[in-house]
Amino acid sequence: MNDLEKISSVFNAKIDSVKSKDDLQAIKTEFLGKNGQITLQFKSLGSLEPEKRKKFASNLNKIKNDLTNQLEQKNIEIETNEINEKLKNEKVDITLPIRPDRQGKIHPVSQVIDEISSIFSEIGFTVAEGPDVESEFNNFTALNTPEEHPARDMHDTFYLEENKKLLLRTHTSPVQIRTMLSSKPPYKIIVPGRTYRCDSDQTHAPMFHQLEGLHIDKGITMGHLKGCLDYFIKEFFEVKNVKMRFRPSHFPFTEPSAEVDIGYKIEKGKIVIGEGNKWLEVLGCGMVHPNVLKNVKVDAKKYQGFAFGIGIDRLAMLKYGINDLRAFFEADYRWLSHFGFDPLDVPTNYRGLSK
């Protein structure tokens, strides 16, 4: 056995007993360190005869590579063992609870306003707004409801002044007036907003939300009104077919005027919208009265169109099975948690309005 074979066999004997990184370092130093056995052999190369030197150098390199590989293997082995050993001691009870957190929610009325805006956005309506405090003119007079009109009785109005000139708007319709007074036709707007009537019981709240719609252009007919509302109701309730009934009614600011009922039935205690033989009133609408157009100086010979008003809270109640209107405004944490929406549930048309 020559020197190299001897070194190799000593190494092989030692490497098997290596258990730790320290052992590994020691054996590495012993053979490949500055004064290691292999290193010393390399140093001795110079003293060999040229013909012997070539062969010896080749053998020496082989052995060095072999040793290096083995050391490398050993290193991986040790590290794997170390990780396995560590994992054994790092077991947690994964059934323990997560960190407590506060879950925020979007109010159902806000969610429904977003849904509605998304639906009307598709057919080109933009969102308009107006102040909550209104003049008597914008809220009534300009809407063809003069002072002595009995329709004023149907709006239990909150007033801010003894002379009744300033009030809390009883509907979102004054925004029609503001929009038409401040810009030129055509108009295609929806107006979601707070409205007020001094009336309070199980089905009435002193504040509620209304959605006003107004579309004025050349040649807009009641056929367009019907189409628009049919589209909206189907999209909103996310159903393919809705039984819908237009019923003549009266609003001072539209002529002809209609109320719209949708069909429904009760199935297993839950309301199913769109079919069935019961009717539910959901909105009022009509063709904008020529007097209203006159009041806002829009040429009624050229322009005509429709308006509608929908109770947003009621829509939310119907779609999401909420019974009590008053609860919308009582800020009960439990109610909000139950009926509220995750902030990431933004209604969109491509992903669907609701989960």
Place this chain on the structure above:
Amino acid sequence: MIITVPWLKEHLKTSAKESEIIDQLTNIGLEVESITENSGEMGKFKIAKVLKAEKHPNADKLKVCDVTIGGNEILKVVCGAPNVREGLITIYAPPGAVIPKTNFELKIAKIRGVESRGMLCSESELNLSNESEGIIELKNKDKEIGKSYFKSSSQKAIDISITPNRADCLGVRGIARDLSSAGLGKLIQPKKKKVKQNSKHQIKTSITKEKNQGCDIFGSCYIKNITNRESPEWLKNKLIALGLKPISAVVDITNYVMFDLNRPLHAYDADKINTEIIVRNAKEGEEFEALDKNKYKLKKGMCVISDKSGVLGLGGIIGGTTTSTELETKNILLEAAYFNPSSIRKTARILNINTDAKYRFERGIDPNSIKEGLELATELILKICGGEASKFQISGKTSHKNNIINFKIEKFEKLIGIPINLKEVDKILSSLGFKCKKGQKALKVEVPSWRPDVNLDEDLIEELIRIKGFNNIKLIEPEKKRNKETLNFSQKLFHLSQRSLASKGYMEIISWSFTDSKIDTQFSKGKKEITILNPISSDLNVLRQSIFSNLAIYLKKNQDRGYEDLSLFEIGPTFFGKNPGEQQIVVGGLKSGIVNRKSWLDKERNIDVFDIKSDAIKTLVELGIDEKNLFVNDNTTNSYHPGRSGSITLKSEKGPHLAYFGEIHPAIIKNLDYRDKNVFGFEIFLKNIPEPNKKLRQSKKNFEASDYQKSERDFSFVIDKIFKIGTLEKIIREVDDNLIQNVSTFDVYEGENIPNDKKSVAINVTLQADDKTLSENDLDEISKKIIDTVSKKTGAIIRS
């Protein structure tokens, strides 16, 4: 307006079933609100006699009564009415009966320990009147004990909601006309009345000439020698079916005519009239007692019917007691007049009176119905009460002239979207009482006097489509096209803030725009209240000036329900004046409680001002503002703890004011008596967030990342205690904008080894160059520059 089918059929010849009639009513705009089955239900109310009434053993105000409804059984009934007494004949409701007023089904129940089988009823409980003082006292009914009080037991009352424009349908005849027009039968023409009118009219009537005379025309008939009495069954049943209480033949007949023809009448006891009738304007302060037993003090200009002695009644609204008819009345004056709707409305509103007559006159009665009304009523009075009638005396004259509309029928298609031909137009309008004459360019349409609501082409179009049927309108699919952005900048901010806060654990609430002034004033110290004239309740009496007012109220309510860790927000208007537009949208949030409550992982701690600061800042950043541009100082309002609150402005202290945040002022917390007193809040003022003139993608710089290593250096300064660390960070940042990437304070220390008026601040600075890795030398150089600048500008000393 309530009708019954048999009554309707007196005006409409039809074979239609009740259900068809009900459907058609709704289809033509006469919405059926409810149908009350009077039959079996109302039959349960029996005429009964109180045999004995003894004091309740356990209650002073109650009596235990023995009641009989004929037969042998004696019913024990507990009754609280003051007028219950032995021998009284009244109306008894057995267990199982549903009380009309409350819709409450009676059950056998113990009242203060004594079992009561059913109850004795007041007029108000049976919806006969508003009289609720005591139970009904029936006279001369001894022989009817045990019989049902309501005899018209098989009639269904159909309650129709009549829109304010359709005064003509406040009478059965008008409804019949509409139904016949819709093809449901034939309107029966009234028979020619043959009324003997031979006696002399004994009372002069006149209408004074005044500037605002509320009465155009006053018609009357004098009927003498009548015998007023209880109405015959057929008449009583008709009125009971409508929910009215029969009074006497004369009064019942006037009511009948009103509901039949929509023609209000009034009957005076002619012997109680002093000399003559004068229709005039009231003098300021004149008084009279009305039939509702109230005394009214009149305002100048109200239209009154008077005699030589004074006011007899308010024309078209309510009669007075001085000339009211009684069973003993012998001679009557029957009135049919026309009163101006706006005059009626004004008077009734000021005096707060609502009657069936007022309801009709303010909507517009047919001015040409005076004679017809007088004829029908006179005929009935002569038939039921006997007597002799005079010729009708008419004072004044109607100013009404039938309206003529030159109707261009092509306008129908232009507005509705479907065509209609002349024949159909003529047929529909004629059946509604309009007279059509073909003109050269248009159809000349004469509007009947009972339709004051029809003035324009559009009104005719409504009549046509209403009868033709809304279901015939073809719907036109909407076009899916968007020319403008749906939301404007501020609307987008509104929506974004909702999502932003909800994602930070805040629950969105929507509360009233009004609030309790006692709470609002705490958050709006020194500001004038914006009061609501007619609030729904005294604790909702002002428009809110702070978004906190309602949030604070509801935070407390939730705390009181036992919830402690609460985060609530609302986004909505707050008001700073009572004029339209003196409002702004504010996002407000309140947060209370503890972080890591009962966590097995982390230590519990109270919420603090830096939690709320973080929520405010992060929200603003999510709303699109660069955090570097947010400037925080400590000028806040009285709503906040002065030492633990801040104000955020844009770019500099003088920049647009974006938000307040901080601990809610301890005085307010004390006043509101919170369970958990650790309450923090913020307000964000959306209107002050400027709209960027570029989209974010347009304003973003090109992406450049340094390939060279970054380095970090920590500095520890000893600085005046009052010196703001925000300012210190800013000074460091500005030392070299290019090299200094980030400055962040990681420790603040006051106490041992630091002078009393100083604090020690440890700041980490991240340094990086675009063109090289910074060498030790470079780093030393910049560090020195930082230390020098800080010490020069703030007087701080670097700690070794």
